[in-house]
Each structure stands twice: as structure tokens, then as C-alpha cells.
Amino acid sequence: MATPPVPPRPLPAPRPRIGLLGIMQPLYDAMLPGITDHQAEYAHRVARHLSDTADWTVAPPVRGREDAERAVRDLENAGVDGVLVVMLTYGPSLRVTGALTRTRLPLALANIQPDPSVTAEWDMADMTYNQGIHGAQDTANALVRAERRFDVITGDWQSPGFAERIDRWARAARAATALRGLRVGVFGYPMNGMGDARVDETALLRALGPEIEVIAPGALHRATLDLGEKEVAELLAWEDEAFEVDPRLSAKERDDHARMQLGIERLLTERGCHAYSTHFDAIGEDGRFDRLPMAAASTLMAQGYGFAGEGDVLAATVVRAGHVLAGDAHFTEMYAMDFPSDSILMSHMGEGNWRIARGDEPLRLIKRPLDIGGLADPPTVLFRYRPGPATLASLVALGGERFRLVVSEGEVLDAPPLPSLEMPYGQYRPDTGVRDCTEGWLRAGGTHHMALHTGHRAADWRALCDITGIEYVRV
Known part of the structure; x- marks a missing residue:
């Protein structure tokens, strides 16, 4: 492998x-x-x-x-x-x-x-x-x-x-x-109408510790312009070694993506953030960006940053906590149920921690059309999840200073590839089965964004809940 x-x-x-x-x-x-x-x-x-x-x-x-x-x-x-x-x-x-x-x-x-x-x-x-x-x-x-x-x-x-x-x-x-010391950077604003990601930030700070740092898209734009050519060239050279790079990606596309990744990283470092979230509308509507930072999220997650899409502070927090708790946490969501295999297709728009990729296939940096955000094609790291034991965890805000962690253990299947799916993905079979797992998830208020770990990690998450006072629910 x-x-x-x-x-x-x-x-x-x-x-x-x-x-x-x-x-x-x-x-x-x-x-x-x-x-x-x-x-x-x-x-x-x-x-x-x-x-x-x-x-x-x-x-x-x-x-x-x-x-x-x-x-x-x-x-x-x-x-x-x-x-x-x-x-x-x-x-x-x-x-x-x-x-x-x-x-x-x-x-x-x-x-x-x-x-x-x-x-x-x-x-x-x-x-x-x-x-x-x-x-x-x-x-x-x-x-x-x-x-x-x-x-x-x-x-x-x-x-x-x-x-x-x-x-x-x-x-x-x-x-x-x-x-307790976490700061979560939010670039722009959260997705309008998405309720399960909303949280009283003062209650989050009092109960668990994370602080929200709002970062204007303009700061990211300036950061991309301030980067030196050497920094960009070093990142591109590393990508050439780490990934199978799509020859259709132009030099302009790769340079632009690299600058967004390095700009995000610079701002996170300057502001002491170990987790962050971007929202495609906040980037797209700003008017100064050509594409969304999809590949950036994948590599920054692989570096240890917590990440979530759509301005979701709760999910970014649980991904960062997962990195510290057990290593190599991954941001994902349940996309669709596959009843014949009793599994759930897991993916997101294009962000994923490639540290959980299967080892018998190359990591690919692809040119990938994406209409969301109304911008040009974002370079995206494409991989399939590594088969084997896996764990899902979702941080739920219950109101006030009450929080819940919804956890499921199961396995990532060695399922056939889905050739038309141009984003990180895998099929997760819960130990309790799709019906009981998803019904329990919904009854517990589990959110649609979550962290995934390879390995059975429910006992680790429970230990964290015991220390912090987060309610623990396994489904």
C-alpha cells in the first residue's frame, strides 16, 4: 500500500x-x-x-x-x-x-x-x-x-x-x-438558510472554548497578491510529486489555486486559527476570485487544519478535534443511501482529507467543472476513501451551552468506483445498518456535515465527551 x-x-x-x-x-x-x-x-x-x-x-x-x-x-x-x-x-x-x-x-x-x-x-x-x-x-x-x-x-x-x-x-x-484554545476562521459568512450549522458563538466559547474569527474575503484577496513567486513554485513542485496532475490544468489555474491555498494558510497562521470554513457564495459573490479553493481545503486538512464548508463552525471544530484526538480527520456528508449494499455514499463538493485515501490508487489533482459559486473550474484532489473500519462524528448545538456528539461506527466498503463522480468519496456501511443508523441520526439531531475517521474511534470520542460534558449519542 x-x-x-x-x-x-x-x-x-x-x-x-x-x-x-x-x-x-x-x-x-x-x-x-x-x-x-x-x-x-x-x-x-x-x-x-x-x-x-x-x-x-x-x-x-x-x-x-x-x-x-x-x-x-x-x-x-x-x-x-x-x-x-x-x-x-x-x-x-x-x-x-x-x-x-x-x-x-x-x-x-x-x-x-x-x-x-x-x-x-x-x-x-x-x-x-x-x-x-x-x-x-x-x-x-x-x-x-x-x-x-x-x-x-x-x-x-x-x-x-x-x-x-x-x-x-x-x-x-x-x-x-x-x-479550549481553538480559533475557527470563517471566510465571509455562513450559508443562508442552513440551520444545523448555526450556533450561539458565545455559548460555544463558554461551553467548549472555540472562538470564531471572521475573516473578510478582501483579506484573502490581498494575501494572494502578496505571495512571492518562490512560495508558489515550491507548492506546485510539491504537488507534482504528491499528485497525478491532470494535464488539462493550465499554469494559470494551478497558480491561482496555489495562491488561494497559501493565502488561506497565511491568514490562519497570522490569526492563530487551527480550523476554518469557507462558503462558496462568500467567495463567488466577492467578485475578485476566479475559482473556489477546493484543493486548498484538501491539503490544509491533510496538514491538520479543521475544515468545513459553507461557514459551518461546528463541523470545522469537530474535524480539528478529530485531528488532535486520533489523527487524520476528514470532512464529509451523507450524500445518498444505497440500500442493496446497506451503505451510504459519503462525499462533499470537492474537499476531502487525502490522508484517508486508499493506497492502491493515485491521488489525482484534476480539472473539474463545478457550477456552484458561478466561478471557473476549481482544481480538485480526487480520491476514494480507504476501505476498512471507520467512524462518523457530528457536533450538535442543542441551545444554550448544551452540545451533543452523534457517533456511528462501521466500515468503508471496497465498492466499485463511480467514474463520473469527480470529488472525494466512499461508501460507508454503519454497524447498525442504514435504517437504524440514519433514523437514530435524525432523531438525535445529527447534522449533515460531519467528521470521518478511519478506524473504530467511538471510544475515543466518548472519552472526549466525558471530559468536556458533551452529551454522547451512538447510533
Whole structure:
């Protein structure tokens, strides 16, 4: 299978940064001199063992309220994405409740102990070292009573299954942090009359964090004019290597497309946006553009930007969250149902993340007629989705600060090609079948724009919902 080309300037994809907060108390010092150092080393062993899942910052053992306040404050200042609480011994909950309920960082309780099994050789020291579970119970009770969201991860900390769950939670914590700092650029204005993409932007900001940055089409026009010939030439040379380029594309068409892509990227970088949306009418009615930036959206998505068409901030947000959560999210919509194969044809006007393309066919940059927008033919990256497990996710605004994520798992079929379809596409078969999936989607208010991932990612999306308070609905 061919390896997808590396995008020209991928966005940084930082690993999760997680703080480990170990809790104990001075009660056992006289009975077991050196217990604090002993259990501190245990905390560091846990972090070292989990080093493949995240970059870890291990706080000094918390033995009292002042320790807890200082440790949580230091972890916040260190910029961690979440805090994993580990009971090093029993620790009374009231000494840590204040610090844990005030922090905005995602929390998880690791219900673990140093030794995986109770043996005949255990003495009172071993009992003390391994008694974390009732400290976890005490602390969890306090968090529940405070209505503070948290996750619980139980198991042998040296097992692959435990590492897998920590990895999922850490990635979800990283995605939640990314949402809190996300800025979504909207070029022009959203599509008139399209209701499921509309959202109260102040409620979105308060509940999840994304901020909307409106960017005038004139700013994009000026950005395309300010580009140097070297930048354009470098992008075109990269495309020549990455894509099978349609010989019908003229030098003028490719130059124009490249300038729009680079102009969008420059504005997103200058304004700190990691997601964006364009609307064909906003581009077409401006009067200064020859064509729509279709290929631009495909490569910018492949670089890690969230994207959605028609000014859809919600979909752009969920695509960016998907990039951070699991990598290579793709913008799409349900175009038509195919009942004989129990599948749904997925596509959009011409935008698609070519990182999810099947590897046995070339990525093609084609000259493609498109009447929408009333402009000239937009160069478009054409590919079919890679067959195999897949997941759909839709972010729904329910009013006020209530949001819902509608999720479906299934597979992309190895279906026959559709030769006349000149845009990225694939046929998705839901695990629950077309009828139950689409009926559930409609009843839950799932939107018509969504993110698609290769792989089964429902558990990842659920972890993000648990952290952020988004309602999770699987159909």
C-alpha cells in the first residue's frame, strides 16, 4: 500500500502532556520510615512505564492540603492537558478536594496499586504500600458530591490494557485542551438558510472554548497578491510529486489555486486559527476570485487544519478535534443511501482529507467543472476513501451551552468506483445498518456535515465527551 505524501507544512501535533499527582499522608511515617521516598519512586515508575502514551510531569507526593494546592497550581503553570491522580497510600479526601474541584484540568483517578496480586509474603508494609483503593473511594466520593467530572481507570498499571485506556484518556484530555484554545476562521459568512450549522458563538466559547474569527474575503484577496513567486513554485513542485496532475490544468489555474491555498494558510497562521470554513457564495459573490479553493481545503486538512464548508463552525471544530484526538480527520456528508449494499455514499463538493485515501490508487489533482459559486473550474484532489473500519462524528448545538456528539461506527466498503463522480468519496456501511443508523441520526439531531475517521474511534470520542460534558449519542 502506498504511503500518503507528507503535507508541505503540517501543523504541530504535540503529544499529550499529563501531570501525575500522587497522594498520601504523614500517618505512616513513624511505622515505615522512608515511605514517602519509597512511594514517590513508585509514582515515577508508573510515569516511566506509560511514557509511550504522554509526556509526564510527576508532582512531589501530596501529604496535606498545602501540598495539594501547590502541586495542582504548578501542574497548571506547566501547561499539562490533564491530571492523573494516583493514591500512593490512603489519603483523606478533604485535603485534596479543594484543589481538585477548582482546577479546570481534566481529571482521572488511576485505581491502581504497586503490586498486581496479594501474596502470602505480604506484611503490614506491603498492605500500606498497596492500600490506595480506599483513598480513591474517599476522593471519588468527594468529587461526585462536588459534581466534578472525572474518569476512573482501574487495572494492573503494567498491563497493556491499562496503558491503552490511559492513552485514550490522555488523547481526549489533549483534544479538550485544544478545543479550549481553538480559533475557527470563517471566510465571509455562513450559508443562508442552513440551520444545523448555526450556533450561539458565545455559548460555544463558554461551553467548549472555540472562538470564531471572521475573516473578510478582501483579506484573502490581498494575501494572494502578496505571495512571492518562490512560495508558489515550491507548492506546485510539491504537488507534482504528491499528485497525478491532470494535464488539462493550465499554469494559470494551478497558480491561482496555489495562491488561494497559501493565502488561506497565511491568514490562519497570522490569526492563530487551527480550523476554518469557507462558503462558496462568500467567495463567488466577492467578485475578485476566479475559482473556489477546493484543493486548498484538501491539503490544509491533510496538514491538520479543521475544515468545513459553507461557514459551518461546528463541523470545522469537530474535524480539528478529530485531528488532535486520533489523527487524520476528514470532512464529509451523507450524500445518498444505497440500500442493496446497506451503505451510504459519503462525499462533499470537492474537499476531502487525502490522508484517508486508499493506497492502491493515485491521488489525482484534476480539472473539474463545478457550477456552484458561478466561478471557473476549481482544481480538485480526487480520491476514494480507504476501505476498512471507520467512524462518523457530528457536533450538535442543542441551545444554550448544551452540545451533543452523534457517533456511528462501521466500515468503508471496497465498492466499485463511480467514474463520473469527480470529488472525494466512499461508501460507508454503519454497524447498525442504514435504517437504524440514519433514523437514530435524525432523531438525535445529527447534522449533515460531519467528521470521518478511519478506524473504530467511538471510544475515543466518548472519552472526549466525558471530559468536556458533551452529551454522547451512538447510533
